[in-house]
Amino acid sequence: xxGVTQTPRHLVMGMTNKKSLKCExxxxxxxxxxxxxxxxxxxxxxFVYNFKEQTENNSVPSRFSPECPNSSHLFLHLHTLQPxxxxxxxxxxxxxxxxxxxxxxxxxxxxxxx
Amino acid sequence: xxxxxxxxxxxxxxxxxxxxxxxTYTATGYPSLFWYVQYPGEGLQLLLxxxxxxxxxxxxxxxxxxxxxxTSFHLEKGSVQVSDSAVYxxxxxxxxxxxxxxFGQGTTLQVKP
Numbered sequence: 199x200x201g202v203t204q205t206p207r208h209l210v211m212g213m214t215n216k217k218s219l220k221c222e223x224x225x226x227x228x229x230x231x232x233x234x235x236x237x238x239x240x241x242x243x244x245f246v247y248n249f250k251e252q253t254e255n256n257s258v259p260s261r262f263s264p265e266c267p268n269s270s271h272l273f274l275h276l277h278t279l280q281p282x283x284x285x286x287x288x289x290x291x292x293x294x295x296x297x298x299x300x301x302x303x304x305x306x307x308x309x310x311x312x
Numbered sequence: 313x314x315x316x317x318x319x320x321x322x323x324x325x326x327x328x329x330x331x332x333x334x335x336t337y338t339a340t341g342y343p344s345l346f347w348y349v350q351y352p353g354e355g356l357q358l359l360l361x362x363x364x365x366x367x368x369x370x371x372x373x374x375x376x377x378x379x380x381x382x383t384s385f386h387l388e389k390g391s392v393q394v395s396d397s398a399v400y401x402x403x404x405x406x407x408x409x410x411x412x413x414x415f416g417q418g419t420t421l422q423v424k425p
Contacts, residue, residue: 200357229411241356241401241415254412288355295411297344298363303356 201225202304204289210310211279219274219307221289229292230272231301232264236285247272248295279311314339318402318416325423331389333400333419335376338383341407345369345378345385348401350418356401359387392423 202223211217223230232244246254247266261283263275272289286306292299319334337345347359347369360369365380374389385402402416 200355204355231411231413233413240417243412243414246411248411254410286355290356290413292411294409296409297342297405297407299405299411300346300358300361301405301411301413302358303348305355 200302200304202289202291202302204287204304204307206307207305208308208310210312211276212312213279213281215279216275216277218276219287219289219309221272221274221304223270223272223289223291223302225291225293225302227291227293227302228269229295229299230266230269231290231292232272232274233288233290233303234285235288235306241288244274246295253295276309279309281311284310314343314404314406314414316402316404316414316416318400318419320419321399322420322422325392325421327394327423327425328391329423331387331392331396331421333387333402333421335385335387335402335416336383337385337402337404339404339406342380343404343406345376346403346405346413347374347376347385347387348403348415350399350401352398359400392421394423394425397421397423 229248265273289304292301344363348356360371362369362378368377
């Protein structure tokens with residue numbers, strides 16, 4: 199139990215579907231993140247939110263749409279994805295975004311696009 | 313830009329062997345350095361961290377020292393167990409207020425009984 203909970207743990211979706219990944223943190227943190235882990239690339243940052251405001255978008259395609267309604271919840275809305283988007287999507291949180299902070303990860307959501 | 317380079321895996325060891333996984337980094341400023349571990353089918357768990365030069369992070373028998381002169385943060389353990397089999401990621405958190413964690417490619421460790 200890391201204090202960062204992701205649902206669903208596994209998701210299979212067609213290319214025309216719309217689905218969402220959910221993340222909730224119980225650590226009292228102010229910053230939340232989405233990372234993507236695929237088989238052939240290193241872990242890569244997608245989005246950063248700090249106090250509900252997006253502070254980083256790492257050139258992510260618009261078919262991925264994040265939403266952060268409050269500091270405890272983060273969503274990743276998915277639509278018209280491609281098979282190459284199949285990956286493990288990891289949510290994370292930290293108290294702040296400066297380098298003195300530690301970033302804690304959830305268990306991840308395994309996404310398969312068919 | 314900033315980057316992290318880890319030794320290629322997989323690393324295969326017998327139980328109770330000594331472990332070293334090399335990690336070097338390139339960064340402007342003075343980043344914080346981390347080791348994360350990922351067990352099969354799970355997310356990332358923080359293993360240890362160091363925030364400034366000469367700091368030593370340690371946890372569960374693992375250690376790593378922040379060496380600014382060699383830009384390295386090598387992970388060591390004196391006696392590995394089968395349960396240590398996992399993928400290990402070295403990462404840096406850049407100076408400044410970006411929250412951007414940059415990872416190495418990961419090193420798979422297999423420990424055999």
